[in-house]
Amino acid sequence: MSVVTPMKYDEALAKYEPVLGIETHIELGTASKMFCGCATGFGAEPNTQVCPVCLGLPGALPVTNHAAIDGIIKIGLALNCRIVEWCRFARKNYFYPDMPKNFQISQYDEPLCVDGFLEVEVDGETYRVEIERVHMEEDTGKSLHVGGATGRIHGAVHSLVDYNRAGIPLVEIVTKPITATGEKAPLVARAYATELRELVRSLGVSDVRMEQGSMRCDVNVSLMPRGAAAWGTRTETKNVNSLRSVERSVRSEIERQAGVLSAGGTITQETRHFHEDTGTTTSGRSKEEAQDYRYFPEPDLVPMAPSREWVEELRATLPELPAARRRRVQAEWDLTDAELRDVVNAGALDCIEATIAAGADAGSARKWWLNELSRRATEQGVELADLPITPEQVARVQAMVVAGELNDKLARQVFEGVLAGEGGPDDVVAARGLKVVSDDGALAAIIDQVIADNAPVADKVRAGKTAAAGALVGAVMKATRGQADAGRARDLILQKLTTP
Ligand SMILES: [Zn+2]
Numbered sequence: 001m002s003v004v005t006p007m008k009y010d011e012a013l014a015k016y017e018p019v020l021g022i023e024t025h026i027e028l029g030t031a032s033k034m035f036c037g038c039a040t041g042f043g044a045e046p047n048t049q050v051c052p053v054c055l056g057l058p059g060a061l062p063v064t065n066h067a068a069i070d071g072i073i074k075i076g077l078a079l080n081c082r083i084v085e086w087c088r089f090a091r092k093n094y095f096y097p098d099m100p101k102n103f104q105i106s107q108y109d110e111p112l113c114v115d116g117f118l119e120v121e122v123d124g125e126t127y128r129v130e131i132e133r134v135h136m137e138e139d140t141g142k143s144l145h146v147g148g149a150t151g152r153i154h155g156a157v158h159s160l161v162d163y164n165r166a167g168i169p170l171v172e173i174v175t176k177p178i179t180a181t182g183e184k185a186p187l188v189a190r191a192y193a194t195e196l197r198e199l200v201r202s203l204g205v206s207d208v209r210m211e212q213g214s215m216r217c218d219v220n221v222s223l224m225p226r227g228a229a230a231w232g233t234r235t236e237t238k239n240v241n242s243l244r245s246v247e248r249s250v251r252s253e254i255e256r257q258a259g260v261l262s263a264g265g266t267i268t269q270e271t272r273h274f275h276e277d278t279g280t281t282t283s284g285r286s287k288e289e290a291q292d293y294r295y296f297p298e299p300d301l302v303p304m305a306p307s308r309e310w311v312e313e314l315r316a317t318l319p320e321l322p323a324a325r326r327r328r329v330q331a332e333w334d335l336t337d338a339e340l341r342d343v344v345n346a347g348a349l350d351c352i353e354a355t356i357a358a359g360a361d362a363g364s365a366r367k368w369w370l371n372e373l374s375r376r377a378t379e380q381g382v383e384l385a386d387l388p389i390t391p392e393q394v395a396r397v398q399a400m401v402v403a404g405e406l407n408d409k410l411a412r413q414v415f416e417g418v419l420a421g422e423g424g425p426d427d428v429v430a431a432r433g434l435k436v437v438s439d440d441g442a443l444a445a446i447i448d449q450v451i452a453d454n455a456p457v458a459d460k461v462r463a464g465k466t467a468a469a470g471a472l473v474g475a476v477m478k479a480t481r482g483q484a485d486a487g488r489a490r491d492l493i494l495q496k497l498t499t500p
Pocket residue numbers: 033036037038049050051052053054055167
């Protein structure tokens with residue numbers, strides 16, 4: 001196989017226009033599987049959550065999980081889809097060791113939800129990603145290849161199969177071709193996956209954890225020469241399992257395909273694997289066409305015919321969706337677009353909102369979470385929400401700042417103590433002796449000493465140069481190891497030096 005050098009990204013974009021398509025699989029968080037009563041918990045001992053139905057034993061009959069259909073209809077509604085009045089399951093026939101029935105129950109030409117859209121934002125511009133379909137299917141089991149270096153089948157000594165995942169309700173969300181994104185294509189792909197994850201999470205129907213595989217993206221990329229009318233051949237990078245990898249896989253596929261095309265080669269329609277370490281994709285298998293699967297209507301299940309009343313009942317249960325929520329907090333917290341982006345990108349929306357609910361003002365809540373606490377989360381390599389501090393505790397610290405009991409510097413020490421497991425804010429303040437010195441008697445003695453030590457500066461202030469008082473305030477702060485109330489100290493200094 002000849003190796004073609006990938007083309008530099010900017011050069012590739014100057015010559016070619018990328019067209020994307022994204023298929024996302026989301027495992028629903030139902031208590032039981034799609035067509036049987038088996039439990040669905042993640043991480044159980046292999047092959048302990050199985051039964052004749054999900055093992056495909058002869059004579060076993062599937063029964064549709066009502067809660068799963070609720071879940072997919074909610075996703076369809078949140079994605080602005082039409083929920084069809086009648087549809088069927090279909091058998092997708094193929095052999096794979098992790099699929100004991102030798103067919104997957106899916107939907108083919110009669111999906112449950114159709115023609116939706118999801119708007120995503122990249123660098124202040126809105127892209128409308130059209131949704132072709134949202135359909136219901138079941139997950140496969142999992143193969144574990146043992147003995148190879150990479151965990152892939154290549155080089156493995158033997159393989160094990162775990163059927164716990166077989167039959168877990170799986171929703172597949174398929175976009176229409178995403179065009180006219182130009183050099184923003186990788187960012188649009190990432191923004192779409194991000195927004196979709198937020199949307200599904202807000203519905204409470206899945207935990208959408210990409211690292212655990214409960215959300216997985218297959219990313220289709222093709223290139224067409226700029227100005228051409230016909231789309232190029234696409235590749236499908238399978239099971240991309242992080243948002244960052246979605247972006248990187250698109251970029252790498254654009255560079256690779258541009259290299260192949262400009263060298264006079266052709267793109268093979270195939271699946272590809274993305275490698276986190278190199279940031280590139282390698283060839284998987286040649287892509288099957290729909291006819292290879294010999295789809296036919298599933299004979300063991302009745303059609304689905306969700307009544308309009310049922311659909312409307314579900315619509316009424318939809319929560320505030322992420323886009324609407326962002327618009328609301330932007331107005332309520334008086335944020336610029338850039339400030340809102342910072343909050344969202346930091347994953348701080350929930351934390352800030354809960355801190356405000358606990359009594360802090362919006363500006364302070366945002367300041368603590370985006371600065372001090374974000375910095376510490378980065379240091380510890382955890383998500384903001386996983387820091388061992390609650391929004392109530394952040395609000396309590398801010399309340400002490402407002403009451404003049406803490407200044408910002410001391411507040412940061414309180415956060416440090418709480419994060420180090422020294423207890424709640426009040427415990428840390430007491431244990432570390434972190435109260436602001438605002439008692440006038442105690443301050444006055446310190447100020448007298450500072451004035452005596454800095455006579456030339458004090459003379460300047462006496463002569464009317466009040467700006468010079470800053471140096472004296474600094475000296476007071478130093479003498480109290482930052483625990484003085486700086487505003488009060490300044491007032492007292494000016495009173496002492498300028499009052500006739
Ligand atoms: Zn089962």
